[in-house]
Amino acid sequence: MNDTTAHALSACRTLWELVDRRARLTPGRPVLLQGDRTLTFGALRERAERVAAGLYGMGVRPGPVVAWQLPTRIETAVLSFALARLGAVQSPVIPFYRDREVGFALRRSRAEFFASPGAWRGHDHTAMARRLGAKGVFEAYDRLPDGDPSVLPAPPAEGTAVRWIYWTSGTTSDPKGVLHTDRSLIAGGSCLAHALRLTPADVGSMAFPYAHIAGPDYMVMLLLYGFPAVMFEHFAMARALAEYRRHGVTVAGGSTAFYSMFLAEQRKRPGGRVVPSLRLLAGGGAPKPPALYHSVVREMGVQLTHGYGMTEAPMITMGDPHDTAENLATTEGRPPRGMEIRIVDGEVRLRGEAVCQGYLDPAQTAAAFDPDGFLRTGDLGRLTRSGHLVLTGRLKDVIIRKGENISAREIEDLLATHPAVGDVAVIGLPDPERGELVCAVVEQPPGAAELTLPDLVSHLRSAGLSVHKLPERLEVVAALPRNDTLRKVLKYRLRERYSGTVK
Template identity: 30%
Template sequence: MNIAQWLYQTALARPSAPAIKVGAASFCDYVRLARRAQALSRELAGRGLGQGDRVAIFTANCAEYLEMIHACWWIGATVVPINYKLHPREAAWILEDCTARIILTRAGEMADKGLLPQGCTEITIDSDDYRGAVAADAALKQPPSLPADAVAWLFYTSGTTGRPKGVMLSHGNLMAMSFAYAIDVDRIEAGDHSLYAAPMSHGAGLYALPYIRAGACHVIPESGGFDPAEIIALAGDPGGLCFFAAPTMIKRLVTAAKAVGYAGQGIKTITYGGGPMYAADIDEALALLGPRFIQIYGQGETPMTISVLPRDLVADESHPNWRARRASVGYAQAPVEVEIRAPDGGCLPPGKTGEIMVRGATVMLGYWNRPEATAETIVDGWLRTGDMGHMDVDGFLTLTDRSKDVIISGGTNIYPREVEEALLMHPAVHEVSVIGTPDPEWGENVVAFVVAASCATCDASTLDGWCRSQIAAFKRPKRYIFTDTLPKNSYGKVLKTELRDQLETGAIEAPPN
């Protein structure tokens, strides 16, 4: 069981099918992609790499990403995708932690800075050596068979609460994730185009796998990332455009689309997840772009595969409970079971909030060299997600917050998302993030970081009055901090840890209202 077999088979079955485009320009077909991956695998094997060795990839999205991944798998090596927005020193820590033998970069980001750990070699994909290696034109040979539990993808978590941990995902995990995509998320046609607007080092890159199996085309934006105007332009060229986006990306796309009168032509599917999608935002997106949206909920520890809200249910307004369903993250995906547990481990009934637990074929093997952390996170086969939520009688799961983000004020739980939803309904609010800060009397107080809508005036007293009209008085923010931007990671997810740090260090003054 080697997931590189999928590229090998597609190259034999559909050799001339377009495999990769950069913007609208063709980069290679499937037989060329497979041959480039196989050639690079021979270069890696010639350097002494084999099954189980770690190869890191530290680049922005690029046409070579898929061949690098498959070159590793072709010899049974493990891919270590590193978020390209990390500082090289942070990347160096990951290299040392996983004892990577090779790191593939765009232009020598590591060696030139003296950051390569002992025993690790950098290969620069812009070099003549790399271009020469992938140009070798040998007949394709089948990748080796591997155990289902061989580690394919060693993904380092964001590390917002300390040093990141390496999540070990096997070939079996990735196959189960891909099957779930085909069954639950979207039906892929050979003429579809998978666009990589979100980082390929994360879930968007893993979503390439079912598209490879289907012989669909992969489109790398010339910008290498998310640019709404670029996506709108690209959508009109190939059609059948499918991509993953964080909710904040969709909000930006909607703003750009409104400005130019674009209504979603050429886009087949936008799969969203990775952060809270607020009701007002998905309503606006549906009204403007139509029923092109599918929601998924997952974590690195069970990649992209906890729950799904299919496009017909995202768009549905006929069911008596359609509003609550649209606000949910859907029901459990096919390979997993989902339960809501109390702190004592007991299973909670519908409507009760507790920790979301997941068991199934997509759940990670464990954390790299972290047996204690693995034992804390996987209990009797169940993954403790650290997310809080509740499930209705029909199995629809609603997220409240990360367990660490729940605010306890006066002994009462306050879920930041509920407060954020209320504030986002005000026309003067463009973005908002709510956190808790220590308070000697109440335990914690609610603080809202607010980005005002353009050309709008917004003040604390106005928003306080608004909150009083929308939610219980004890839930309303005690402080409002107005800012031009919110700190986000490469997926567009707001980094609440940074907001807490800014308050704790005094980087931002937050006077009481």
């Protein structure tokens, strides 16, 4: 019954229609949990309408862009849905970003309003916004604009207009403004929701910035299936565990880095369950070594499903909890109905409702889509006979040594099985004789024996790796550089660090 309802709701034209229909179905059920606070589906609709009226009184209308740089709080979700009620164009900005990224987003989006958390975690966002010349700056942390909903015009009736501008991470160049519609976000969230086989009895968690594309992805899932999620304003595993246990979280995750953090906590408690209620870890955003999947399932006693998504298409494929261990360990799952995947010269290309409309820069849009309307992802992969997607690396992450192409991902997956390797990034470094040499940058787990290059090479040889792919250099670091959203490893920083040094 609930699954039928969820599939019916996934046909909603707009996000506001989805909020309204869920609120009518289960007004008293909780949707967001944070500390001692609870927001129900009914209260989400009511508060969002009042905030929409307050924003309307400030001059917010459909068309002009409202940028917001807010932490993962109940108020942030309410403000975002209030803007959806108005049909305004909104541009979420990750709260960890500073002058360069925020200034770029404000300029390129031509935002007419900017919602700030004020002074948050030692940084004055309001002062930064004014320094950058932001227009219509207002603070939206504990207090939100308020008004009488009777003044509001009718909500938007269609969901195919661009109403969202999300920003790529900008790890190698300026960020790109990615254009989404309500329908593309609903389609992406529906893929996640249906693939994970969730029920109203589940309790989820948001351990990532709400301003990330995963924010609406996750909210759509909650609205479709009518269950709540715990929100973390700033995620720290030690403190988060108490909240997971307190609220009986059944589904958690975020990305590969989160799986590793859970596993590390579990290993501190052999013989027990780190979160007794937990039954499923799920996420995406970064490669998952097969060895990590097997370790999580064996040691934590939970299932792990991994997916594939990007800012341009928030959910492309997702693992099914009922799939085989082999598929869950070695693939990214299968695409949902409506998502077409085409492999062209090894590159994964996409077409479907969940795919973005393009970029703010028309030239970037023209370069990103092929003549058939498929998005070029820059990811390398293949489809199995059963339709599962296997990612093998990035076009920009192929190491060319003496004319031979080497997949960094293949080496990383094998190194992840070494007991002295906690996490690893394999990169190509310039070499005058070979073109590029293979360098492994390793983060070791606590208490591990010191890793040497001969140890590493011996391990890879025993795993059957071809000789020409063996690393010629090893760097051991205290921590790999990561971004602030899904904790992806920033390989460009490693290349910058080690390209100018010779060993």
